[in-house]
Amino acid sequence: MEPAPEPQELPGQRGPQQHEMRERIVRAAEQRFRHYGYGKTTVSEIATDLSVSSAYIYKFFDSKIAICEAVCGNLLGGIDEALWADARTSRTAAERLRRTYHILLERSLAMFFDDRRLHDMVVTGLEQRWASISRHIEVMEEVARFLVQEGRASGEFERKTPLDEVAKAVASTFSPFCHPVLLEHGLDGDLAARADAVATIVLRGLSA
Amino acid sequence: MEPAPEPQELPGQRGPQQHEMRERIVRAAEQRFRHYGYGKTTVSEIATDLSVSSAYIYKFFDSKIAICEAVCGNLLGGIDEALWADARTSRTAAERLRRTYHILLERSLAMFFDDRRLHDMVVTGLEQRWASISRHIEVMEEVARFLVQEGRASGEFERKTPLDEVAKAVASTFSPFCHPVLLEHGLDGDLAARADAVATIVLRGLSA
Numbered sequence: 001m002e003p004a005p006e007p008q009e010l011p012g013q014r015g016p017q018q019h020e021m022r023e024r025i026v027r028a029a030e031q032r033f034r035h036y037g038y039g040k041t042t043v044s045e046i047a048t049d050l051s052v053s054s055a056y057i058y059k060f061f062d063s064k065i066a067i068c069e070a071v072c073g074n075l076l077g078g079i080d081e082a083l084w085a086d087a088r089t090s091r092t093a094a095e096r097l098r099r100t101y102h103i104l105l106e107r108s109l110a111m112f113f114d115d116r117r118l119h120d121m122v123v124t125g126l127e128q129r130w131a132s133i134s135r136h137i138e139v140m141e142e143v144a145r146f147l148v149q150e151g152r153a154s155g156e157f158e159r160k161t162p163l164d165e166v167a168k169a170v171a172s173t174f175s176p177f178c179h180p181v182l183l184e185h186g187l188d189g190d191l192a193a194r195a196d197a198v199a200t201i202v203l204r205g206l207s208a
Numbered sequence: 209m210e211p212a213p214e215p216q217e218l219p220g221q222r223g224p225q226q227h228e229m230r231e232r233i234v235r236a237a238e239q240r241f242r243h244y245g246y247g248k249t250t251v252s253e254i255a256t257d258l259s260v261s262s263a264y265i266y267k268f269f270d271s272k273i274a275i276c277e278a279v280c281g282n283l284l285g286g287i288d289e290a291l292w293a294d295a296r297t298s299r300t301a302a303e304r305l306r307r308t309y310h311i312l313l314e315r316s317l318a319m320f321f322d323d324r325r326l327h328d329m330v331v332t333g334l335e336q337r338w339a340s341i342s343r344h345i346e347v348m349e350e351v352a353r354f355l356v357q358e359g360r361a362s363g364e365f366e367r368k369t370p371l372d373e374v375a376k377a378v379a380s381t382f383s384p385f386c387h388p389v390l391l392e393h394g395l396d397g398d399l400a401a402r403a404d405a406v407a408t409i410v411l412r413g414l415s416a
Contacts, residue, residue, distance in 0.1 A: 126389065137393075161408065165401075165405045165408075166405070168402055168405060169402065169405035169408065169409050172381070172384045172405075173380070173381050173406065173409075175384050175387075175390055176383050179383075181334065181390075182383055182387065182389075185334070185345075193373075197373045198380050198381065200369065200373075200377070200413075201374065201377050201381075201413035201414065202413060204412065205408075205409035205410060205411070205412035205413035206409065
């Protein structure tokens with residue numbers, strides 16, 4: 001159940017996967033996207049920031065949108081790391097699952113709403129079904145599965161329902177707290193209280 | 209807990225609320241939106257379909273977008289009626305709540321994906337925070353609250369958790385099965401099985 005630590009291969013990427021320049025391009029692009037937005041950033045500006053030619057950047061990415069997807073993958077990967085880091089602590093599985101809702105909510109809000117331009121970038125990615133977003137959805141399901149297994153092993157959770165069914169169902173209940181479009185609709189209300197209420201019902205539903 | 213049967217007052221509407229012409233305009237507009245899309249339909253074409261002047265239409269709606277919101281409200285209202293009709297049957301509250309997930313899924317899929325142009329119309333409405341959509345979200349929460357109350361009255365569900373908290377939490381778990389953007393991402397998988405798995409956990413969580 002451990003997540004693979006190697007970097008995800010995303011579409012539109014070229015050349016050596018592990019290369020310091022690839023990371024520098026993604027970091028420079030992220031800064032540009034944060035300050036000027038995706039639409040107003042050009043590959044040539046990213047190249048200038050790094051004192052390289054555009055042609056050199058195209059050795060690593062075949063388009064601006066491929067760079068954008070890598071930025072998106074990096075940011076979502078940060079959320080995934082936070083989820084895994086907490087999922088592996090020594091708290092009870094129930095506590096860890098409840099915390100998962102809150103971590104997901106806090107990190108997603110920070111990612112999507114501290115900077116509206118990144119929100120728009122991810123909504124674009126959702127419409128285009130980016131691989132980085134599918135990967136994030138998979139990780140949330142893996143974290144749910146891991147925690148359900150942990151709770152079954154410790155005797156906290158029931159063991160009759162097929163694990164896969166339960167993991168998918170639990171991950172489905174994360175949606176209002178991690179999806180940029182749903183989060184936006186929920187901003188008027190108390191999302192943290194709602195996340196906690198969902199966690200309470202789900203934990204009762206899982207309990208042995 | 210009964211829903212108000214009177215028509216919802218939506219923004220951009222003018223003149224008499226109860227008027228046969230208002231309904232005829234909304235029906236004619238819906239046909240146009242289904243066949244040609246929202247963007248390609250003009251108020252003058254809707255007027256021609258009804259053999260009236262555009263000026264006459266503007267006595268009821270102050271813009272094309274106000275007509276569009278009324279169409280959207282009508283369609284979502286149809287889903288709401290189906291939810292209430294089932295919620296008031298004599299089955300157990302648990303059965304009715306499980307059916308709510310499936311009815312919501314089936315009706316939402318039919319509305320959003322039988323005709324892609326309507327999907328786009330509702331996504332536009334979500335972005336613009338239309339009152340008709342907020343109303344639909346409220347109704348889903350009212351149905352959830354009604355069924356939780358029914359299950360508490362019959363002794364099927366626990367009564368300790370505050371009703372409002374539980375109703376909001378249950379309604380949150382409907383999201384992946386009623387939201388056009390989330391439904392679209394789920395189309396690859398078995399949404400009905402997923403809805404059933406969520407219903408199973410939630411019902412366990414609610415049980416006395």
